[in-house]
Amino acid sequence: MDKQEIVNILEEYKNGHIGPDAAVKRIGESGFEDLGFAKIDHHRSLRQGFPEVIYCEGKTAGQVAAIMEKLAAKNPNVLASRADNAMFEAVQRVLPDAVYNEQSRMIILERQSLPRDPARIISVVTAGTSDIPVAEEAALTAEIMGNQVERIYDVGVAGIHRLFGRLEDIKQANVLIVVAGMEGALASVVGGLVDRPVIAVPTSVGYGASFGGVAALLAMLNSCAAGVGVVNIDNGFGAGRLASMINKTR
Numbered sequence: 001m002d003k004q005e006i007v008n009i010l011e012e013y014k015n016g017h018i019g020p021d022a023a024v025k026r027i028g029e030s031g032f033e034d035l036g037f038a039k040i041d042h043h044r045s046l047r048q049g050f051p052e053v054i055y056c057e058g059k060t061a062g063q064v065a066a067i068m069e070k071l072a073a074k075n076p077n078v079l080a081s082r083a084d085n086a087m088f089e090a091v092q093r094v095l096p097d098a099v100y101n102e103q104s105r106m107i108i109l110e111r112q113s114l115p116r117d118p119a120r121i122i123s124v125v126t127a128g129t130s131d132i133p134v135a136e137e138a139a140l141t142a143e144i145m146g147n148q149v150e151r152i153y154d155v156g157v158a159g160i161h162r163l164f165g166r167l168e169d170i171k172q173a174n175v176l177i178v179v180a181g182m183e184g185a186l187a188s189v190v191g192g193l194v195d196r197p198v199i200a201v202p203t204s205v206g207y208g209a210s211f212g213g214v215a216a217l218l219a220m221l222n223s224c225a226a227g228v229g230v231v232n233i234d235n236g237f238g239a240g241r242l243a244s245m246i247n248k249t250r
Contacts, residue, residue, distance in 0.1 A: 006046070037063055040070050049248075050145050053237065054080035056107075061090035068107065069094045076112035079144055081137060081237045083107045104136035104236070114146025122147050122243045123173035125190060127156030127180035130205045134236040135179040138201065141240025142177075147247050157185045170194060175243045179236070181205025184216030191225030197246055198228045201239045 013023040031043050044052040051071055056064050064080060064087045071078045072095055080091070081104075088100040088107050098109045124139045126132055132153055139149045152170065155163040163170075163186075170176065171194055179201040180186040187200035200223070202216035209215060213233035220230045231238040 035066060035070070038067055040067060042071075042074055045075060050241075050244075051075040051078055053141075053241075054078075054107075056080050056083040056087055059087075061087045064107075065090035065094050068098070068109070072109055076110075077114070077144055078109040079141065080107040081105065081141075101136065101140060103133050104140055105133070106137060106140055108140065108144060110144055114144070116143075116146055116148045118148050120148065120174040120247050121150050121172060122175045122177065122240075122247055123150045123152055123170055124177045124179065125155060125170065125186070126153045126178075127182065127184075127186040128205065129154050131179045131181055131203050134201060134203050134234050135177070137236025138177050138179065138240035138243070139236075141237050142244050142247075145241070145244040147244050155186075156180065156182075157189060160189070163189065167193065175199065175246050177201060177239045177243050179203060179239075180220075181213060181216050182210060184219040187220045187228055187230075188223040188225045191223060191228040194227075196227070198225070199239045199243055200228050200230045201236060202230070202233050204234055 009023050012018045013020065041052045054064060054067050064083065068078055068080055068091050083105055091098050091107055095109055098107055100107050122142045124135050126135045135153065139151055143149050150169065152166050155166060170190065173196055176190060176194060176196055176198045178187040178190050178198055181203035182205065184202050187198060191198045200220040202213045202220055204213035217230065217233055220228065
């Protein structure tokens with residue numbers, strides 16, 4: 001349920017088409033839906049501006065499909081992260097217009113594109129090509145939530161001239177998401193060059209001493225560049241969601 005749906009219910013009550021008990025019942029019933037294995041939060045869009053996003057890892061393909069079908073009944077746009085092909089096949093049987101982005105492992109149902117302000121860009125920047133799957137999770141999340149997204153990939157510090165070649169584009173961004181594994185240095189470099197918030201995403205890319213992304217995480221947390229915030233390892237979705245919220249704040 002979104003704000004417009006509540007307005008419509010209140011208008012129906014105001015005009016005498018439904019009574020107070022019916023209005024309360026319709027609003028209350030939309031709060032959450034209990035499927036036994038999941039309680040779907042149908043008020044998430046009302047509170048936060050976008051429906052509940054399904055985190056697929058640990059769920060069965062049938063559970064993912066059932067949750068997504070219920071969300072799609074009340075929302076034009078639905079997103080599921082960390083999905084595999086079997087989950088997508090189950091979803092597609094009930095939602096044929098859903099699509100799967102294999103690189104980011106996201107299932108996307110977008111029936112009503114949200115308006116995007118071309119003057120307020122979210123730039124997603126990666127250190128290396130190996131960081132792109134996490135970056136795409138961030139980029140696709142921000143796009144479906146109604147943001148103009150620019151991708152600037154493979155500009156890490158091992159060849160820093162590549163970054164400087166895109167510096168003017170980077171400076172045009174309203175919010176930046178910087179995705180890096182290994183030692184995670186790119187977030188500090190970008191943070192020191194711009195006057196916009198930088199959301200750093202450490203990835204699990206790297207050899208043994210990167211400790212599955214912990215080295216990049218600690219480096220980003222210890223950044224000496226002001227204005228750099230950090231999300232969890234490989235959390236492209238969290239970065240995309242946060243960037244969207246910042247970008248839409250007026």
